[in-house]
Amino acid sequence: MSLLKTTLDANAFACILEFVPKPSAERFATLDTLMARTQLCGWPLTVAIGDRVGSALDMSPLDAFASLAQPVPALLHFSGKDRERRDLLAQLQRMDAAGLDQVLLLSGDRLPGHIPGQRPVRYLESVAALQIVRQARPHWLLAAALNPFKYQEAEGGAQYCKAEKKLAAGADLFILQLGFDIDKHREAFDWMQRQPRPKPLMACIMALSEGRAGMLDHVAGVTVTPSMRALLAAETAVSKAYAKARANHRLALQVIGLKLMGYAGVHLSGIHEVAQFDALEQAIAHLQPQFTSLQAWTPAWQAAWQEPGVAPVTFNPPGHSWHPGQRQVSASYKEKARYQLLGAMHHQLFSRTTALSKAFGWAVTRPLWANPTAAQWLHQLERRLKRPLVGCDTCGSCRLQDTLYICPETCPKGLANGPCGGTRLDRCEFGDRECVHSAKYRLAVSVGSTAVLSERLIPCVQVEQRQRSSWPLWFEAATATHATQAPGTAPEFND
Incomplete structure (x- = not known):
């Protein structure tokens, strides 16, 4: 020991x-x-x-x-x-x-x-x-x-x-x-x-x-x-x-x-x-x-922390002194509307319960997509559709459902489970943007989904999965889970 x-x-x-x-x-x-x-x-x-x-x-x-x-x-x-x-x-x-x-x-x-x-x-x-x-x-x-x-x-x-x-x-x-x-x-x-x-x-x-x-x-x-x-x-x-x-x-x-x-x-x-x-x-x-x-x-x-002739020391940045329990944030109408819209789209296309999602799942799991050329075409299609919507970088293992439809790939470090320690007053460590996890927290508070931020542990993306479509993997994983599940139990799905 x-x-x-x-x-x-x-x-x-x-x-x-x-x-x-x-x-x-x-x-x-x-x-x-x-x-x-x-x-x-x-x-x-x-x-x-x-x-x-x-x-x-x-x-x-x-x-x-x-x-x-x-x-x-x-x-x-x-x-x-x-x-x-x-x-x-x-x-x-x-x-x-x-x-x-x-x-x-x-x-x-x-x-x-x-x-x-x-x-x-x-x-x-x-x-x-x-x-x-x-x-x-x-x-x-x-x-x-x-x-x-x-x-x-x-x-x-x-x-x-x-x-x-x-x-x-x-x-x-x-x-x-x-x-x-x-x-x-x-x-x-x-x-x-x-x-x-x-x-x-x-x-x-x-x-x-x-x-x-x-x-x-x-x-x-x-x-x-x-x-x-x-x-x-x-x-x-x-x-x-x-x-x-x-x-x-x-x-x-x-x-x-x-x-x-x-x-x-x-x-x-x-x-x-x-x-x-x-x-x-x-x-x-x-x-x-x-x-x-x-x-x-x-x-x-x-x-x-005192010295004659010097003003009293404060440890918080001027004008900022938040402590746990103080509620200061609220998502904008636009942020909440975007969340609702993307959630509805996700349900229709990826819930595996609607007619459209079943048809889409059948289409993207055909043997055709095992061909390298076809797989690359599908990858580019997903990227071109999702990048304008969420900033997708086609990580190959989409986690949007677990991140309130704020793509982790828009974080310069690609962090999915929460922020690094380097933020300053909600600004990213890189200084060129708001921290995406601050935006995610603000939205979670506003839509009553804060449990997502503390309870859903999101695994790392394997390097070999990157730069390919996540769609076949999403539906194939569901099929594999269903096939190996004991009768009478409910399936668990993870983005």
């Missing part, structure tokens, strides 16, 4: 040290030194090895793990960007060989060089990846991500709906996106406690300096507000040493506060030197005896 799983099973606090692998002997030597300590303030220490953080050419987590001087407890990341099911299964085999049995499954942030409208880049999303690994490795520890630092209802609500899918898909642990808003940490913790089978939560945190705030502008899904920047700039103006000490003080306080709140541990990002680790450990050891409750801790946390 892994150290992390043992710690979580014992309801003990754990620390994960994030390591972004780069071909640097110095970085690896520092990591070896830190991991040799085995703990931070008495809490078990594990390393998390990032995957494709910079580019697809980064050193893989497995290669980085093999490069360590001594084997250490490790949580490998798997990023789904520009990857398929087969890539994940291949990594599982390599992890078996290395004696590893825990993984953090991420859809992944934007792949450098991925420009919408050019070559489609598809991401193996986390919900499907969790299902694949849970089936292939039933006893592994599977971690997933959650970004609660959302300040619009649609993007925030969609995040939590997708998190429910991750729970259903087999996640054992959630690690939050990097964030500093303690109210959102409370929000995520309260959400988890309301679930039928709550799982442990860990929070990704970092010592925030003015320089790092600038760097985080390029990290999708991380919120650093103008008032936070003003405070950091004021601290730097005093001196770099003062700013560094203040950042470390806040980081230590955040660790203590999260532990008091009930978090299972922290995922420490941005610690690249032994001196940073030592400073954090010393600050925690000094501060921790002072706080035995969140009530006692809260004033100290608030004071840590």
Whole structure:
């Protein structure tokens, strides 16, 4: 059993040290030194090895793990960007060989060089990846991500709906996106406690300096507000040493506060030197005896974000402060009419119960379409009919019924189960459009179909199915299900 799983099973606090692998002997030597300590303030220490953080050419987590001087407890990341099911299964085999049995499954942030409208880049999303690994490795520890630092209802609500899918898909642990808003940490913790089978939560945190705030502008899904920047700039103006000490003080306080709140541990990002680790450990050891409750801790946390002559810090973007339970969205008449129209069309053509759908199903399952030329003609027909209506990219496995007729292929990453963590105020991480999952959430709320967003787990599209018609597969799957079904049972259909 892994150290992390043992710690979580014992309801003990754990620390994960994030390591972004780069071909640097110095970085690896520092990591070896830190991991040799085995703990931070008495809490078990594990390393998390990032995957494709910079580019697809980064050193893989497995290669980085093999490069360590001594084997250490490790949580490998798997990023789904520009990857398929087969890539994940291949990594599982390599992890078996290395004696590893825990993984953090991420859809992944934007792949450098991925420009919408050019070559489609598809991401193996986390919900499907969790299902694949849970089936292939039933006893592994599977971690997933959650970004609660959302300040619009649609993007925030969609995040939590997708998190429910991750729970259903087999996640054992959630690690939050990097964030500093303690109210959102409370929000995520309260959400988890309301679930039928709550799982442990860990929070990704970092010592925030003015320089790092600038760097985080390029990290999708991380919120650093103008008032936070003003405070950091004021601290730097005093001196770099003062700013560094203040950042470390806040980081230590955040660790203590999260532990008091009930978090299972922290995922420490941005610690690249032994001196940073030592400073954090010393600050925690000094501060921790002072706080035995969140009530006692809260004033100290608030004071840590104050500086003479600087306006009060707010962690939400100006003008945006949504929290769960607040209803702010409503689909337009046009969006609802479109949904009703497409739903009626789908029923007539694909329900397999109407005369028209039976005739259409018979027509598209004729042996004729097994001919490559005929199959290509049918593919082009489907694409030309559906692309103007829904933005279809002929994935070969249509999921429109499970996505309220908003095509997942219109998401630059091709995500079907919900949004990535990179949205900002309902805008796509790519910045050129509204997030399709925010639009889907708004529609679901308006037509009373929010259960679709949290209950229907949509499998990944196999690469060999892409760029062909989905119509024969849709009706052939129904025939196969009916043929193998026990008498007296009702068929189940999945897009």
